[in-house]
Amino acid sequence: MVETLTNRGGSAAAIQHHYDVSNEFYAIWLDSSLTYSAGFWDDPILDNDLEQSQQKKIDWHLNASGATTGKRLLDIGCGWGALMQRYLSLDPTSNATGLTLSHNQYQHIGSLNIPNLQVCEESWIVHQPTTAYDAIVSIGAFEHFAQPGATLEEKVSVYKEFFGRCQQWLKPKGKLSLQTIAYGSLNAEDKNVFTQTEIFPDSELPRPGEIFLASDGLFEIKTYRNDRLQYGKTCDLWLKNLRSQKLLIVDQFGEELYRKYEQYLKLAVAGFYFGQILLLRFEMQSLAK
Amino acid sequence: MKTQEQISKWIKSYLADILEVEPEKIDENYEFERFGINSSAAVSLVGDLEEWLGFELSPSLFFEFNTIAQVSAHLANMVQQEKTLQDV
Numbered sequence: 001m002v003e004t005l006t007n008r009g010g011s012a013a014a015i016q017h018h019y020d021v022s023n024e025f026y027a028i029w030l031d032s033s034l035t036y037s038a039g040f041w042d043d044p045i046l047d048n049d050l051e052q053s054q055q056k057k058i059d060w061h062l063n064a065s066g067a068t069t070g071k072r073l074l075d076i077g078c079g080w081g082a083l084m085q086r087y088l089s090l091d092p093t094s095n096a097t098g099l100t101l102s103h104n105q106y107q108h109i110g111s112l113n114i115p116n117l118q119v120c121e122e123s124w125i126v127h128q129p130t131t132a133y134d135a136i137v138s139i140g141a142f143e144h145f146a147q148p149g150a151t152l153e154e155k156v157s158v159y160k161e162f163f164g165r166c167q168q169w170l171k172p173k174g175k176l177s178l179q180t181i182a183y184g185s186l187n188a189e190d191k192n193v194f195t196q197t198e199i200f201p202d203s204e205l206p207r208p209g210e211i212f213l214a215s216d217g218l219f220e221i222k223t224y225r226n227d228r229l230q231y232g233k234t235c236d237l238w239l240k241n242l243r244s245q246k247l248l249i250v251d252q253f254g255e256e257l258y259r260k261y262e263q264y265l266k267l268a269v270a271g272f273y274f275g276q277i278l279l280l281r282f283e284m285q286s287l288a289k
Numbered sequence: 290m291k292t293q294e295q296i297s298k299w300i301k302s303y304l305a306d307i308l309e310v311e312p313e314k315i316d317e318n319y320e321f322e323r324f325g326i327n328s329s330a331a332v333s334l335v336g337d338l339e340e341w342l343g344f345e346l347s348p349s350l351f352f353e354f355n356t357i358a359q360v361s362a363h364l365a366n367m368v369q370q371e372k373t374l375q376d377v
Contacts, residue, residue, distance in 0.1 A: 270328035
């Protein structure tokens with residue numbers, strides 16, 4: 001497999017295929033903060049409050065990364081900027097930088113004109129900060145770092161490069177909070193063709209062990225959680241929202257897009273509930289002195 | 290209006306078809322995991338059930354309710370609720 005400089009660590013075309021469908025489309029069925037990743041529940045009985053679960057998720061990562069006690073935050077794969085907005089609302093004198101490969105997300109965040117918030121339309125591969133960060137958060141980006149068909153060695157190599165960069169950009173003992181989907185009982189060769197080609201082309205999930213292997217010697221894993229049922233619940237709530245707005249979505253975006261996302265969310269709900277895919281959350285601390 | 294018994298029979302027949310066994314061999318108190326159902330099969334099963342029952346269901350159905358007996362009881366309640374809504 002030949003990796004180009006442009007797709008190593010996440011292909012812009014692959015990201016834009018999914019996330020640049022339309023900001024308005026996502027606004028219909030995500031929560032009001034446009035947070036497009038698993039919510040967080042601290043109670044084992046998962047209620048139907050999507051909005052609150054997303055705020056709790058953001059706060060979990062701000063605390064786990066140490067962002068709440070620092071002044072400079074990097075958000076790798078920042079989505080529509082909800083986590084950075086929350087961070088700056090807690091302390092407007094802090095500074096947040098977000099990286100995204102989605103042009104729509106980049107434009108959306110730029111249009112918010114929030115002081116002390118920078119957004120860069122670039123991959124972490126080319127990011128070159130001039131000042132160290134106090135904390136790094138990365139939610140739902142790691143899934144796009146490796147290419148389909150990559151060997152274990154190739155995957156671990158790119159993940160190791162990611163952890164190396166994070167360590168280099170953090171102040172000594174700085175923390176990284178990472179959230180990613182991972183393979184559970186599903187193997188790469190058995191993954192769903194529909195999801196692979198229609199929804200997330202050119203992306204490959206990690207296995208939990210690959211993350212441990214790649215971060216070994218660079219970060220201490222202080223917390224490791226598998227919250228797959230929480231992502232199953234989140235997708236189930238998104239599916240309910242999508243279905244409740246079917247007429248509007250079909251009218252504005254067409255039947256095909258509606259069907260595609262309905263099928264994708266159905267498969268995701270079942271995948272997480274059955275344990276074929278996992279949702280991992282890591283609190284990691286740099287081992288650099 | 291579909292009854293719990295009819296729903297149970299439909300699911301048994303569906304699973305028997307997939308597993309290539311006689312419907313009588315399907316015990317409605319076995320946990321779904323024992324049938325070796327994966328997420329794609331569960332999504333297909335839920336989709337076909339939706340079509341048969343005439344209303345939408347969550348793909349988490351076979352996770353939240355572990356056996357055919359439990360799912361059938363739950364769905365029979367939903368059928369009743371749907372009917373009440375239609376009658377209003």
